[in-house]
Amino acid sequence: MRGWHYIVWAGWSLAASPAAAQSAAPPVATFDHVAYSGTPDAESLAAGPAEFANPVLPGFQPDPSIVRVGDDYYLVNSTFSWFPGLPVYHSRDLVHWRQIGNAIDRPNQLTIGKIGVTRGLFAPALSHHGGRFYIVNTCIECGGNFIITADNAAGPWSDPHWLDFGGIDPSLFVDDDGRAWIAYNDAPPRPPEYDGHRALWLQQIDLAAMKMAPTRTLLVDKGVRAAGKPVWAEGPHIYKVGQYYYLTAAEGGTADQHSQTIYRADRVTGPYRSGPNNPILTQRDLPDGRPWPVQATGHADFVQIADGSWWAVFLATRPYAGQQTNLGRETFLLPVQWTDGWPLILPSATAIAPTGKRPPLPAFEGDTLDQWRDDFDAPRLALDWMMLRTPHDRAWWSLSNGKGTLQLTARPVAAGSLGQPSFVGKRLRHHDAVFETRVAFAPAAIGDRAGLLALTDENHFLFFGRERLAGGDAIVLRRRGTATEPADGVVVNQIAFGDRSPMAIDLQIRLNRDKAVVRWRPAVAGTWQTLTADADASVLATVGAGLFTGAVIGPHAARAEARP
Secondary structure (H helix, E strand, O other): OOOOEEEEEOOEEEEEOHHHHOOOOOOEEEEEEEEEEEEOOHHHHOOOOOEEEOOOEOOOOOOOEEEEEOOEEEEEOOOEOEEOEEEEEEEOOOOOOEEEEEEEOOOOOOOOOOOOOOOEEEEEEEEEEOOEEEEEEEEEOOOEEEEEEEOOOOOOOOOOEEOOOOOEEEEEEEOOOOOEEEEEEEOOOOOOOOOOOOEEEEEEEEOOOOEEOOOOEEEEEOOOOHHHOOOOOEEEEEEEEOOEEEEEEEEOOOOOOOEEEEEEEOOOOOOOEEOOOOOOEEOOOOOOOOOOOOEEEEEEEEEEOOOOOEEEEEEEEOOOEOOEOOOOOEEEEEEEEEEOOEEEOOOOOOOOOOEEEOOOOOOOOOOOOOEEEEOOOOOOOOOOOEEEOOOOOOOOEEEEOOOOEEEEEOEEEOOOOOOOOEEOEEEOOOOEEEEEEEEEOOOOOOOOEEEEEEEEEOOEEEEEEEEEEOOEEEEEEEEEOOOOOOOOOEEEEEEEOOOOOOOEEEEEEEEEOOEEEEEEEEOOOOOOEEEEEEEEOHHHOHHHHOOOOOOEEEEEEEEEEEEO
């Protein structure tokens, strides 16, 4: 197959002809590498040899679900409209995690089309029964509820089996008698009495036929204290411990009022009684201005380890001001204490500490998250690179075999559109972090651009790179902060770049909470030049995107005629 480029990623591939890959129009941006360096919080660096630091999966890692299989632990997170979706992680110590796959990694599994970044794949629930792994999930505005299976957590995962029930946040529970049930959040049995009035339901499923039973059982209406009008009971999980069935669920909405609750019953179908110490996890009862604040705790899942102790993974945020964080909702870990037959993650008015005692498990080597560099010399993109929406058109990016470059075609798809821009990115993992790349690009028309894109959703992003403007080529910083601004953002800073050749340049963006420093230089013997030292990076704060996602950063290219 000499003379052909192979685009390979996550188990599927496409052969692109040399003519397609090397066409002069539209222009192609060639990225030599991307490097990342993050500085952990000082409080996290204080962890001793027998301690671990939270979060255990930093950055955009919401809605964790965990399962133990022997000495191995597996975890999945939500990805919304990013592809590949539902990353699968493996650990043996609960602290260090290694990504081993993506459960949604083939374009023909499902289609995430022209929908917002905060739609798509919500709250997966991972389980293991009879030698098989299961993920139950909801695809918002892209199909509804489904279940996928795999013999190996790394994949391949099956195509979705679409399930006939409403609501979101389904999770699977298989009882001792072999009967399988799905618990989920849906509308209440009567018209809602207020905004956020939800209910938790249970419905049997035939796992052999992948069919739901025709009737369902109401488990919880409203929440723990119905008279107080609790909102957004969701993310339910059921466990059987001893003689009791335990139902845990989030409540309060996934912001600063978020919490985790617990119920117990003698039968899987209930009735369920609220625990004596609800909520069993929250940070909403703590004062503002405390050191190392953590917010939005909830959406927990439990796991029991070999020594009999229990642990919980859950989502939380680390805001730098108010509810502002560019990192999104992250995965945290805490032990679960049992008293008089009831679990408790944290007593009320107890702040989450940045460090804690490690689980009594052997050390495990996870992914390196503080520093990495990708020279694109592998035959496929690494598992943690993502793009927006399902890539049915696979001809806009390629890995040049043997040359160690990533090539992106500048297409007329804006970063703020509901299409699929020429963009691949990785999660921002630290409040203070530097992304750097080298790119060669020769714009052909006004508006052609290539560089680094930092994106939280379609209405909140920064772009930094080379662009052809009406007055000539320039190094520019673009910003979009509202849906009313152009889909490719507005230029907020620029400096002339006179050379129109495809000369390689280095680009560097340092994000430090609400500020960004952007610098560039010619790639050969160049001196760093600062375009701006105090760009407003709060545009990336995920509170502007409903706190669902987190910033994702990486190479991007686009054309002049981009439209929403």
